[in-house]
Every structure is written in C-alpha cells, then in structure tokens.
Amino acid sequence: MDDEMVVGQESAQVVVMGVSGSGKSTVGALLATVLGVAFIDGDALHPAANVAKMTSGIPLTDDDREPWLDAVGSALAAAAPGGLVLACSALKRAYRDRIRSHAPAVLFAELDGTQAQLAARMDRPGHFMPASLLASQLATLEPLQADERGLRLDVAEEPGTLAAVIADRARSEFR
Template sequence: MGGQPASFTQSGQYPRFIVVMGVAGTGKSEIGRRLAGLLGCNFIEADELHSRENVERMRNGYPLTDELRMPWLNSVCDRASVIDASPVVVACSVLKRSYRELLRQRLPGVRFLFLHGSPELISARLGARTGHFATGSLLESQLATLEAPDGDEEAIWLEITLSPNLIAERAAVELLGSVHST
C-alpha cells in the first residue's frame, strides 16, 4: 500500500467521528495521528482531557472507576462535537460497551477502530514507553475491564503487530469501504 491514494484525502466520504480504541499500549495515539494525517482532518488525544486527579490516580497505578471516567468521556464528546470539519479522529480507550454507547449517543455515526494484540506485546510496549501516566501497572486492570466490541457494534478490528503506517492505511481503506457498503 505504498503512497497515499487520493481517496484518503476526500474526508467527506468518511464517518463524521472515528474513535481509535483499545487498552493502553496498543498505539491509539500513534495510529490516530497517522490516520488523521492521511485523511487531512482533526485529531483529538483524549488522554489530554483527563482531570489532574485522574492522571495522578493512573500514574500511581490505580485504575479509574466508571464514575471517574464519565466526566472525561463527556469532555471528549464535547470537544469532538464542536469541531466543524469532518471527520474527527479521536484516540480514546472506551474499554466498555457502555462507554461506547455514550459516544454513540453523543457523536452520531461514530465508528470504532479496535486496536488489539497479545498481552505480552502490549506489556513490552508499555515497559518501553516513557513520559506517559498510563504504565504497565494498569495493563492487568485494563485487560480485565476490556469488553471487546461485538459484531453488532461494527467496529473495525486492527492487529497491532503491523507497522503504524500500515495500520493507519488499512484503517482508512476499511473505513472507506464501510461507508460505501452502507
């Protein structure tokens, strides 16, 4: 898939909201930025919208509760919904179906890209990462919390063993195909 097909830059053909989801260490931010670059659209890093308290909690190895996540998820929706240009790519974990349902209610037509891989690979990535509050100590709780998207959610599953460029390109192709098949 070398090069950038012209259809990637025709953003109007993509869903209005695209959420790159998965547990910490799957590459949501990297893939989200690359996908937004391919599509020539806005990117939102949901981690930047966490409260200071949430960040400190996670930095200290404590997972967030549903009660702590809801204001954050609403902030993500607020930020995405005020952007006029389409599409908007968001990197956000949305580990539970109920979280994705909230996004579906607040961001009509949202599509989810689910980044997945082996716990060993994700753990190795988290161990090598620096400067982020979500460390390897959160992986076990994130995997326990994860409710992988069911078929009725029509999420696009992307394996993280591929290169970030290839994952972003495949995401763009899959998203375009999903829009044209509906």
C-alpha cells in the same frame, strides 16, 4: 481521492481504541494525516484528578471516566463537518455507548494484542500510565461487538498498515 472526508451530513469520526500500549496515539495520528482531518489524543481530555490517579497506579472507576467520556464524545460531535480522529481506550461497551450518545456515527477501530505484546510497548518515557495498570485494563476490556460500527486489528501489524486499513474502512463508511 478527496482530501476532505465530509459527505452529506456525515464526516469522518473515528476513535482508535484499545488498552494502554496498543498504539492508539501512533496509529491515530497517522490515520488523521491519511484522512486529512484533525487528531486528538484522548489522554489530553482527562480531568487532572484522573491523571493523578493513574499516575499513582490506581485504576479509574466508571464514575471517574464519565466526564472524560462525555468530553471525548463532545469533541467528536464538535468536529463535524471537518472530521476527527481521536485516540481513546473506550474499553467497555457502555463507554462506547456514552461516546455514541454524543457522536452516533462514530467508527471504532480496536487495536488488539496479547498481554506480552502490549506490556513490551509500555515503556514510554513521560507517559502517566504505568505498566502495572495493563492487567486491569485487559480485565475491563469488552471487545467490539458485531452490532457496533467498527473493526478489530492486530497490533502486530505496522502502524502505517493499520492506519491504511482503518482509512479504507472510514472512506467506505463516510462516503
């Protein structure tokens, strides 16, 4: 197995997506290690105003998300040819389309779970996203569609297992 995921013009560009508490950052970091590429937690790309809103328990609007989604897409595009794994909620099809406008080859890996599973995982010291916003995220979520490049996975699986499944798919997609 090659350490580097670069093939021709494509490199591994993977967004690990889902609502808060789904394990995006944990799985994304593991996946990046498995693929030998960089990892970015998309939360770090939010403008300060977005973080302040979420910290206050106020859901973001689509207008709030636009500069963040552009930053996510730009980070993926800039990562070529080395590849990148990025954790990002990417809740709506329109959000994923905006990311794809910058990085058309991106593979989305959606981490899916029940509200009870996700709520139980949201007690994270130091994280700005309160559990009170989970319901709004679930209401906003538009699961991956059949015509989108990606896969859906159950958060009940161990993070290492999820990372391995996504890595296998990425290797087949980017080779």
